[in-house]
Amino acid sequence: MAKLTEEAIRPSELMTKQKVVALADIGRMLSKYEAFVAVSCPACGLNEATFKFVKNGIRYVDCVNCETFFVNPRPTPEVLAWFYQGSPNYAYWNNVIFPASEEVRRDKIFVPRVDRLLELCNKYKIEKKSLLEIGAGFGTFCAELKSRNVFSRIVAVEPTPDLAETCRGRGLEVIEKPVEQIQLDSKDLFDVIASFEVIEHLFAPADFIGAAINLLKPGGILMMTCPNGKGFDVETLGVISDTVDHEHLNYFNQESLAKLLNDKGLKVLECFTPGVLDADLVRNKALSGLFDLSGTPFLQRVLIDEWDRLGSVFQAFLVKQGLSSNMWIVARKV
Numbered sequence: 001m002a003k004l005t006e007e008a009i010r011p012s013e014l015m016t017k018q019k020v021v022a023l024a025d026i027g028r029m030l031s032k033y034e035a036f037v038a039v040s041c042p043a044c045g046l047n048e049a050t051f052k053f054v055k056n057g058i059r060y061v062d063c064v065n066c067e068t069f070f071v072n073p074r075p076t077p078e079v080l081a082w083f084y085q086g087s088p089n090y091a092y093w094n095n096v097i098f099p100a101s102e103e104v105r106r107d108k109i110f111v112p113r114v115d116r117l118l119e120l121c122n123k124y125k126i127e128k129k130s131l132l133e134i135g136a137g138f139g140t141f142c143a144e145l146k147s148r149n150v151f152s153r154i155v156a157v158e159p160t161p162d163l164a165e166t167c168r169g170r171g172l173e174v175i176e177k178p179v180e181q182i183q184l185d186s187k188d189l190f191d192v193i194a195s196f197e198v199i200e201h202l203f204a205p206a207d208f209i210g211a212a213i214n215l216l217k218p219g220g221i222l223m224m225t226c227p228n229g230k231g232f233d234v235e236t237l238g239v240i241s242d243t244v245d246h247e248h249l250n251y252f253n254q255e256s257l258a259k260l261l262n263d264k265g266l267k268v269l270e271c272f273t274p275g276v277l278d279a280d281l282v283r284n285k286a287l288s289g290l291f292d293l294s295g296t297p298f299l300q301r302v303l304i305d306e307w308d309r310l311g312s313v314f315q316a317f318l319v320k321q322g323l324s325s326n327m328w329i330v331a332r333k334v
């Protein structure tokens with residue numbers, strides 16, 4: 001199977017138009033800047049952070065305690081709800097990019113994601129009766145998982161009406177409201193709660209995790225993915241990393257995310273970075289002239305001159321050492 005590349009999941013022809021709608025979205029978000037509010041660290045709660053950089057008019061800071069970096073001040077939950085409801089960027093992703101790249105996304109992202117989730121369930125001997133995915137989006141993960149016939153019940157939480165409709169169209173059971181508003185009897189709690197690339201978008205990740213815990217059976221597990229703020233592409237590219245965008249408010253690292261889950265009463269089982277795109281992302285920025293490698297001959301050699309020989313082993317090193325920018329965490333409700 002051909003390996004996953006940035007081009008495969010973000011076709012460049014489509015991404016040019018996407019840049020235009022994303023800029024429109026940044027303008028919409030900035031139009032509410034006066035309603036942004038100051039927050040303390042979303043991971044450890046400390047209210048002491050140093051200026052990091054400004055990107056597209058949005059200010060990022062570093063927590064001096066846990067090294068999480070985050071948008072501060074940030075849009076309120078009300079501004080975020082307004083922002084996502086009317087987002088031309090999201091409409092473009094949902095109507096054009098996801099449909100055009102869905103097959104390759106399923107093969108390269110969702111099939112491995114389902115495989116990994118099932119491996120983790122086996123490893124930790126989790127009952128496979130029920131699974132809840134929070135932020136199901138297009139429903140690709142739930143549909144792929146359903147096709148494996150492992151869980152008796154799979155439920156998609158998707159508050160955005162258009163996306164919820166798409167999920168229902170695939171025959172999925174959907175709860176169309178924010179997770180914070182869901183209440184369940186104890187007999188209806190879930191063995192597994194999964195949430196992929198959601199917490200980096202949230203105003204208050206701690207509240208979201210609290211809500212997820214309320215829907216989890218004792219002994220059940222929560223699995224989440226999000227960017228690793230201390231991963232290779234994010235740290236190397238910094239302000240020009242595409243991971244650093246106006247929608248991503250929180251950039252946890254392995255330690256800070258584990259601390260947050262611990263503080264909420266979960267037992268962290270493992271945290272790892274299985275990302276495959278870091279080297280490709282930095283290489284593409286260099287090849288497109290947006291990132292200068294002339295001051296870093298080592299990176300020039302690995303990412304450009306000897307790419308065929310070193311690219312994949314370098315990425316494998318990043319994964320093994322927890323240095324990729326894509327992170328998973330698995331925690332149990334005790």
Ligand SMILES: [Zn+2]
Binds near residue numbers: 043
């Ligand atoms: Zn912190």
